[in-house]
Amino acid sequence: MLDDRKIKVLYAVIDSYLISAEPIGSRTLSKQYNLGVSSATIRNEMSDLEELGYLNKPHTSAGRVPSDKAYRLYVNEILKKEKIKIDIEKKEEIKRILTKESKEIDQLIQNAARILSAITKYTSIAISPQLKKIKLKHIQLIPIDDMEILMVIVSDTGIVKNTILRVKQNIPADQLNTISNFLNIKLKGLTFDEIGKTMGDVIFKEMYEFKEVIDSIIPLINQSLKDMDNVEVYADGVTKIFDFPEYKDIDKAKAFISFIEDKEQIANLLLDNSLQNGLEITIGEENIYDPLKDCSLITATYKLDGKTIGKIGVVGPTRMDYITAIKALRLFSINLTEILEMFSR
Amino acid sequence: MLDDRKIKVLYAVIDSYLISAEPIGSRTLSKQYNLGVSSATIRNEMSDLEELGYLNKPHTSAGRVPSDKAYRLYVNEILKKEKIKIDIEKKEEIKRILTKESKEIDQLIQNAARILSAITKYTSIAISPQLKKIKLKHIQLIPIDDMEILMVIVSDTGIVKNTILRVKQNIPADQLNTISNFLNIKLKGLTFDEIGKTMGDVIFKEMYEFKEVIDSIIPLINQSLKDMDNVEVYADGVTKIFDFPEYKDIDKAKAFISFIEDKEQIANLLLDNSLQNGLEITIGEENIYDPLKDCSLITATYKLDGKTIGKIGVVGPTRMDYITAIKALRLFSINLTEILEMFSR
């Protein structure tokens, strides 16, 4: 469908537009790119490419601009050719920094978002792991006051969460200890999902002697688990969007920043296609969310125990430097997975 | 120095500018405000006011605009006259919402920032309490793995912090328990400041039998305490700045948003004058930080045990609705203090 020369012309247009953000015409193209044919011929090819939907004209005499379809072709080709080898040295350097600066997982993801944005010059977004998929490593109930119990939960990824449970009667420390130990034995190694389901059954049958105490605690634990299931959303480099001429328009910039600031929406965005594995690129109109319809979103997942547990990505104009962005995301995907592996050991 | 009529004219200019954001001329002023004199007289008064530094002219034929000095006069007058009675009903409603939606202190401050921004239509910023000033309620060391100990710290405001300590040798659970109990007895009720100072002394003398174990833990605990001393910074409604015509300029908007996004800078800003008590208003050039030099910043403190432990504020154009903002901040100051009181009980 697209012969060799058409591809060449198309790539030249894309290349030029990635750099300049200006529509390009046949004559300029023939001067700047050594295509071996005259501007008139290029003109004809460009006309064909427009008809095929790969190029757009902002107006009659303005030169042409790549369409989403063109970027899609271009990106698919990049991915196919595996041009994108990550720089091992850079990877290791970033891994060092991340490991050094991050003591817990939330911090790790936040730092990753920060560095990713700094490297790519685009806005970065990320979600921290969904607890549902993470395994319990330790649970402990600690008496604080007469009516207050601190519940501490440690996951296998090193995440620690605590909730203060307010109970109606005083529960002696040794009872709490016994209960803690029991819960540990029964629940250790289960995901939070599984805990949610089995909790009721197990407890009521086997811990009859502490029934009264447990009755008052169990709903609180369940509630706490539910509360914990919020994924954290991080964004960094939001104002980088101002660097792109396509966002010189204040309303567009506002829409973009407002969108990124809305953590809930970003969570939905990143949880879409339910953490499907690997690298994902959504170009322009392919995006569901309106403010992203002239952006491209590139995301990568990170894993633990072979299971995808979170996502990190960059957002920029469709005219973005896909190669750099893809490289960076591959790199972070691998690094995060490796560091999480270390954390959980 | 300023006679009655000058004040009247000045206030009319301010009033008009607060609403319209446009420079106002003598004729328009005389038509819209019932000042009882002709535009020519107003013209003379405005000329005087300009000479005195209360009015500025954007250019020769553009009408006049209040200066920072004018706003300062205006604001001082507002504060003096105590015009600003807070709406008890509204206060209680917000208190209800805050109490309902906030389980821990960080969440409380974040929610407060969110609601404050929604009410005032300005960008809000806040810092969570500085741990230094907060008292320890409970500390517990929990064994997790062979080489890992979880340290949980509960403050009197209900803040819970944990750190995983990695130690070199396995420490038996009962030893950890003994140490925990000892630490609790010795440190309970002290502020983190005081703990940092006395820790070394107390421990080494009295816990000789666990010296070896403690030697390996103490530095880790100290480090953790230091790590914890980061105040959290929250901002909300950042994009509200786009609603003001003075920020239609993209570079100004970028500078503003970049500034607000820089949490460290905001922390410095709010920690300035070291949490001096009460309401504070900084107008335009009074601000130290460049991006705020045409903004006004209004902050209020919140307290615990009579001690100021944090700050919340709004940032807007100097042309801001001071009365609403001041009312809102008074209200949040009181509410946060009251809710913290509840939390710590």
Place this chain on the structure above:
DNA sequence: TGTTAGCACTCAAGGCTTAAGAGTGCTAAC
């Protein structure tokens, strides 16, 4: 003496026109 009307003057902003420049599409010749 303070107030006011009147008038000349200033300046920004918006509208119009024009010219320049980049580009297209078509045609005819190579």
Place this chain on the structure above:
DNA sequence: GTTAGCACTCTTAAGCCTTGAGTGCTAACA
């Protein structure tokens, strides 16, 4: 099939003019 040439299109920037809001000064008035 490729290319040169040309008429045509459309945006952008510059220049010019007009309009309108506003100022400051002067002279007259109460």
